[in-house]
Every structure is written in C-alpha cells, then in structure tokens.
Amino acid sequence: MNPIYQKKTGRFIGIIALLIVLIITMFFISLSTGVINIAPLDVVRTIIGQGTERQGLVLFDFRLPGIILALLIGSGLAVSGVILQGVTQNDLADPGILGINTGAGLAVVLFIFFIQDSLNTTLSIFIMPLFALVGALFAAFLVYTLAWKNGVNPIRLVLVGIGVNAGFSAALIIFQLKMNPQDFRQATVWLSGDIWSANWSFVLALLPWILILVPYALHKANVLNVLNLGDDVAAGLGSKVEGDRRLLLLIAVALAGASVAAGGAIAFLGLVVPHIARRIIGPLHQYIIPISTLIGALLLMVSDTIGKNLLTPTEIPAGVVVAVLSTPYFVYLLVKTK
Amino acid sequence: MLSTIQHSSFLKIIINILTIIALLLAMGLSIAYGAVDINLSTVWQAIINFDRDITSHQVIQELRLPRAIAAALVGAFLAVSGAIMQGMTRNPLASPSIMGVTNGAAFALVLTMAFIPGVSGLGLTIASFAGAGIAVVLVFMVGSFSTGGLTPVKLALAGVAIGTLLSSVSTIIALHFKLEKQLGFWLAGGLAGTNWSSIQVLLISGAIGIFIAFMIAKSITVLNLGEDVAVGLGQNNIVIKILGILTVLILTGAAVSVAGAIGFMGLIIPHMSRFIMGTDFRWIIPSSALFGALLLVLSDIVSRLINAPYETPVGAITSLIGVPFFLYLARGSSGGGK
Numbered sequence: 001m002n003p004i005y006q007k008k009t010g011r012f013i014g015i016i017a018l019l020i021v022l023i024i025t026m027f028f029i030s031l032s033t034g035v036i037n038i039a040p041l042d043v044v045r046t047i048i049g050q051g052t053e054r055q056g057l058v059l060f061d062f063r064l065p066g067i068i069l070a071l072l073i074g075s076g077l078a079v080s081g082v083i084l085q086g087v088t089q090n091d092l093a094d095p096g097i098l099g100i101n102t103g104a105g106l107a108v109v110l111f112i113f114f115i116q117d118s119l120n121t122t123l124s125i126f127i128m129p130l131f132a133l134v135g136a137l138f139a140a141f142l143v144y145t146l147a148w149k150n151g152v153n154p155i156r157l158v159l160v161g162i163g164v165n166a167g168f169s170a171a172l173i174i175f176q177l178k179m180n181p182q183d184f185r186q187a188t189v190w191l192s193g194d195i196w197s198a199n200w201s202f203v204l205a206l207l208p209w210i211l212i213l214v215p216y217a218l219h220k221a222n223v224l225n226v227l228n229l230g231d232d233v234a235a236g237l238g239s240k241v242e243g244d245r246r247l248l249l250l251i252a253v254a255l256a257g258a259s260v261a262a263g264g265a266i267a268f269l270g271l272v273v274p275h276i277a278r279r280i281i282g283p284l285h286q287y288i289i290p291i292s293t294l295i296g297a298l299l300l301m302v303s304d305t306i307g308k309n310l311l312t313p314t315e316i317p318a319g320v321v322v323a324v325l326s327t328p329y330f331v332y333l334l335v336k337t338k
Numbered sequence: 339m340l341s342t343i344q345h346s347s348f349l350k351i352i353i354n355i356l357t358i359i360a361l362l363l364a365m366g367l368s369i370a371y372g373a374v375d376i377n378l379s380t381v382w383q384a385i386i387n388f389d390r391d392i393t394s395h396q397v398i399q400e401l402r403l404p405r406a407i408a409a410a411l412v413g414a415f416l417a418v419s420g421a422i423m424q425g426m427t428r429n430p431l432a433s434p435s436i437m438g439v440t441n442g443a444a445f446a447l448v449l450t451m452a453f454i455p456g457v458s459g460l461g462l463t464i465a466s467f468a469g470a471g472i473a474v475v476l477v478f479m480v481g482s483f484s485t486g487g488l489t490p491v492k493l494a495l496a497g498v499a500i501g502t503l504l505s506s507v508s509t510i511i512a513l514h515f516k517l518e519k520q521l522g523f524w525l526a527g528g529l530a531g532t533n534w535s536s537i538q539v540l541l542i543s544g545a546i547g548i549f550i551a552f553m554i555a556k557s558i559t560v561l562n563l564g565e566d567v568a569v570g571l572g573q574n575n576i577v578i579k580i581l582g583i584l585t586v587l588i589l590t591g592a593a594v595s596v597a598g599a600i601g602f603m604g605l606i607i608p609h610m611s612r613f614i615m616g617t618d619f620r621w622i623i624p625s626s627a628l629f630g631a632l633l634l635v636l637s638d639i640v641s642r643l644i645n646a647p648y649e650t651p652v653g654a655i656t657s658l659i660g661v662p663f664f665l666y667l668a669r670g671s672s673g674g675g676k
Contacts, residue, residue: 092495097498112552147664147668149669159668160669163661163665164665167658170653173650174644174654177645267502268502293589310631311513311514316513317509320510323503324510331480331496
C-alpha cells in the first residue's frame with residue numbers, strides 16, 4: 001500500500017474512533033438529561049438492571065427509543081445525502097431540496113387521511129414507512145423523468161427538484177387542512193421533524209432499512225467514486241453509468257423515505273453532513289460514507305438533546321436545532337471552497 | 339409566434355392591455371365572491387356610488403375591496419422583486435423566497451412581536467423591511483466573500499443556508515413566546531387580514547419601489563448581458579446593484595408585512611414574462627407586475643373556493659398553479675445559469 005493511502009487510513013481510523021467516543025459520551029449525557037435528571041452513574045445502574053422502577057420507566061420507555069431513533073435517522077439521512085450528491089455530481093443535492101422528503105411526507109399525510117383509521121396502531125407504524133417509501137420513490141421518479149433530456153444535467157435536476165418540492169408542499173398543505181383536528185395535529189407534529197414521541201416500534205420499523213442499506217451503500221462506494229469523475233470518464237472506466245446511477249438513487253431514496261417516515265422531514269442534515277465529511281477526509285466514498293453515518297447520527301442526537309432541554313418546557317424540534325447548528329458551518333464551507 | 343411578439347412593441351402593448359383587462363375582471367370576481375355572493379353590478383355600485391346603509395356595500399368597501407387591491411399589489415411587488423433579482427444576478431433561481439429575503443422579513447416580524455408586544459402596524463412594516471435587508475446583506479456577503487466569487491450556484495446555496503438559519507431561529511423564538519400561529523401565517527402567506535391601512539403601506543412602498551424599478555430597468559437589461567459588457571458600455575454597476583437591492587427590499591418587505599411569505603410568485607412570474615416579452619427589462623418589469631397581480635388575485639379566489647368556508651393558504655395555490663409552468667421552463671433551460 002502506498003504511504004499516502006496508509007496515512008489516510010490512519011487518519012480515517014482516528015476520526016472514526018473519535019466520533020464513536022463522542023457518540024457514546026453524548027449518548028449518556030442525553031440519557032441523563034431531561035425534565036427528570038438522572039445521574040450518569042444511575043443511568044449505568046439502570047441499564048444493568050439495578051435502578052429504581054421509575055428511572056427504568058423514564059430511560060427505557062421514553063428516552064432510549066428517542067435517542068436510538070435519532071441516531072438511526074441521522075445516519076440514514078446523511079448517507080442518503082452522500083449518495084445523492086455523488087450520483088448527481090451536485091453539491092446542492094439532498095433529499096430535502098430534491099423533493100424526496102416532501103414526497104414521503106405527502107404519502108404519509110395521505111395515509112393518515114385515508115387509511116389509518118381502518119388499521120390498528122402497531123400495524124400502521126410498520127406500514128407508514130412503506131407508504132413514505134412509495135412517496136419518496138414517486139417523487140424521485142418524477143424529478144428524474146422530468147429532468148431527463150438526453151441525460152440528466154445536474155443544474156436541471158436541482159431546478160426540477162425545487163419545482164416538484166414546491167408542488168408537493170402545496171398539495172400537502174391542502175390535504176392537511178382538509179383533515180379532522182386530531183389527524184391534523186398528528187400530521188403537523190410528525191411533519192416538523194419530531195422524534196420525542198418515539199417508541200420502540202418506530203425504532204424496530206426503521207432499523208432493518210438502516211442495517212441493510214448503509215452497508216450496501218458502502219459496498220457500492222467505488223461506483224460512487226467513479227461516477228463522481230463525470231459521466232464520460234465513468235463510462236470510459238467501464239461503469240454502466242445510467243444503471244449504476246439508478247441503483248444508487250434507489251438506495252438513497254429508500255434511506256430518505258424510511259428515515260422521513262420514522263422522524264418527519266428533518267431539513268438540511270442530508271445536505272450539510274456530506275460536505276463536512278468530505279472536508280475532513282477527502283473525496284473517497286469508502287471513507288465518506290462511514291464518517292457521514294457517524295456525524296449524521298451524532299448531529300441529530302445532539303440536536304435532539306439540545307432541543308429538548310434548551311428552553312424547557314418549550315421543546316424545539318430536532319430538525320430546527322440541526323439547521324441552527326449546521327448552517328454557520330455550511331456558510332463557512334461555502335466561503336472557503338471554490 | 340413568440341418571436342413575433344418579442345419583436346413587436348405593438349403586440350407587447352396589446353398583451354399588457356389584455357392583462358390589465360383580465361386583472362380588473364379578476365378583481366371584480368374576487369370582490370363579488372365570498373361568504374355572501376354579491377353580483378357584479380352591486381360591486382360596481384358600491385365602488386362608484388357608496389351607500390353606508392346597504393350591508394353589501396359595507397362588506398365590499400371594508401373587506402373585499404382592500405383585499406382585492408392588496409392581492410394585486412402584493413402579487414405585483416413580489417414578481418417585480420423577482421425580476422430585478424434574476425436580472426441583476428443572472429441567476430434563474432434568484433427570487434425573494436429562495437434567496438432568504440422572505441424568511442428574513444418573517445424573522446424580524448417574529449422577533450419584534452416577541453420583544454415589543456403590542457407593536458403598531460407601522461412598526462411591523464419597518465421590522466419587515468429591516469429583516470429583509472439583513473437577509474439580503476448576509477446572502478450577498480457570503481456570496482461575495484467566497485473564493486471564486488458570486489456564482490449563481492453559490493448565491494443560491496447561500497440563500498438556502500441563510501434562509502434556513504433565519505427560519506429556524508424564528509421557529510425557536512415563536513415556540514418559546516407562543517407565537518407559532520403568527521409565524522405560521524407569515525410563512526404560509528394569506529390575504530385575509532388586509533384592510534385599508536395595509537393598502538396605505540403597500541401604496542407608499544410601491545410608489546417608491548416601482549418608480550426605482552422602472553428607472554433602472556434599462557440598466558438591468560445591460561447588466562443582464564454580463565458585468566463586463568455593462569462596464570464596457572460605461573455603466574456604473576455598483577450604483578445599479580445598490581438601487582436594485584433597495585427596490586427588492588422595499589417591495590418584498592412591504593409585501594411580506596401585509597401578506598406573509600407567498601412562495602413561488604417571485605420565481606415564476608419573471609420567467610414567464612421573459613419568455614413572452616424577450617430580454618428587455620423595460621418590458622419584463624411592467625409585465626411581471628401585471629402577471630404577478632393577476633396570478634395572485636386569481637389564486638386568492640381559488641384559495642377561498644377550494645375548501646370553503648375555510649381559506650387555504652394562498653401560497654399553496656400559487657405554487658400549484660406555478661409549478662407545472664416552472665417545470666416546463668426548467669426542462670427547457672439548457673442547464674440554467676450557464
């Protein structure tokens with residue numbers, strides 16, 4: 001192995017280790033803070049089964065599912081962003097801007113509006129991601145087809161994405177206003193990217209998607225590297241450009257759809273995390289994907305904790321905190337890079 | 339057909355006159371339609387021959403007439419702002435909502451409501467101008483300090499970032515001070531609350547804003563050919579840009595303070611009028627004003643019809659009407675800003 005690669009791998013392992021330590025630390029801080037404070041030591045005691053019943057209830061039924069969900073959603077959206085930016089060779093691409101989140105959102109709202117009442121609650125929690133996925137796929141399909149004109153030009157893709165996004169949001173508002181008050185509340189809370197109402201069924205519903213798709217994306221990292229060189233080079237290197245692009249898009253859309261179904265539309269995360277990861281480790285997707293997974297998870301968990309505790313009793317949606325935390329850095333990146 | 343129009347001043351004038359007639363008819367309809375339908379002849383009577391004792395005359399004078407006028411003015415202002423921004427930056431995506439201007443105005447409005455309870459309508463308007471100004475200055479600062487200069491994509495990215503940041507902070511303030519409803523209104527946009535004092539605000543700002551817009555229209559046409567060309571022709575670009583930004587601030591600030599952030603108007607209408615009128619901003623700006631006014635008056639009628647007796651946010655309607663057209667334009671563009 002050549003020395004540059006070795007140096008890079010060393011750096012990569014160092015950063016991964018650092019991120020994991022940060023995640024574990026934050027995990028315990030998040031668990032122990034809240035309306036009821038539980039000392040970190042008590043948290044450990046409760047986890048190994050030595051805590052009081054009340055502490056057990058707070059930790060296992062309220063905090064833990066929310067935190068784990070935040071980790072999963074954060075990583076899902078971040079990897080989705082990495083893939084979208086790589087595939088479209090466009091720094092602006094992310095599931096939010098391309099209308100995929102809104103597509104998933106619209107599908108979920110339609111689901112709540114038309115179908116939910118005829119199903120029991122647990123079943124509907126598992127079916128909702130499927131609907132979100134269908135919505136996300138439909139949005140992606142629409143954007144891709146409408147942007148297609150002898151190939152997909154990156155700027156046209158973003159323009160079409162913005163258009164489709166606006167159309168879906170408008171439809172979303174109109175349907176939402178036609179709902180009865182209870183459904184309306186459920187939809188609004190869900191849409192603002194709220195994870196604190198999480199319970200274990202949401203975690204279980206999202207887990208398989210992340211566990212299968214993130215490693216698969218990593219497996220396809222080389223394809224992303226090649227696609228990133230531009231269509232012509234990629235074709236020259238033997239990549240079946242359109243086929244690969246579609247497959248990767250499908251993964252990105254599935255990740256975004258499942259994440260949105262579980263946590264609502266959390267804006268900006270998928271846009272900013274890949275930029276941060278690229279800045280830290282350079283352009284190779286073998287490195288970018290794992291680092292983005294961890295940064296995304298960390299960022300959303302931290303944001304969720306801050307949102308819950310900053311202005312108690314007012315709870316701020318995690319998505320809002322993500323935006324406040326990450327936009328200054330994003331602006332900095334914007335100024336620094338060419 | 340289109341190229342015939344673009345080369346004939348006579349046809350352009352005819353189109354503008356037709357738009358004015360359509361606008362007047364639409365405003366008549368807007369006044370006639372409502373919880374109690376009033377026929378057009380009564381509308382006419384109430385305007386030219388007002389009788390205080392007739393209820394329908396009062397409804398028209400106090401509620402519906404100001405609403406129709408406000409719709410026309412707000413639509414015109416947003417469209418002209420968009421046209422100026424697109425012309426100055428040569429960026430097809432530039433518009434008050436994408437560049438964060440509307441978010442900035444909403445941010446300042448929420449801030450003012452939170453810290454100065456019971457602030458007057460005039461105070462809110464001034465806040466709205468200031469907020470719009472802060473957003474524009476921030477976006478342009480980020481854009482121009484970056485390595486590589488003020489490229490279209492960079493400007494759009496900066497706008498998205500600053501807009502997201504401002505709207506997130508607004509959400510936090512609104513949640514904490516229980517102003518969600520007001521914020522929701524400004525972000526969704528609506529004309530239900532308009533009265534004669536809003537018209538005053540609009541007319542004063544409009545007189546100044548539209549006047550400057552017409553003054554600099556010719557220079558914007560030159561600027562739109564490229565900065566170098568403009569300099570070569572002896573034009574002082576800095577002065578034009580400052581005047582242009584000032585106009586955008588005045589018009590958008592007034593529009594947002596009265597009707598909230600009505601999306602997509604400033605993006606679509608200028609494209610539409612450039613499509614029909616060609617590249618001369620002396621034609622684009624007036625026809626943007628007329629098309630914008632017409633679209634918003636019509637959308638306002640639809641927003642009252644679609645889910646009667648409740649009103650649907652008019653921004654949702656303008657998006658639904660505008661999106662298909664925008665997508666058509668996006669497809670036609672050979673990659674947008676290049």
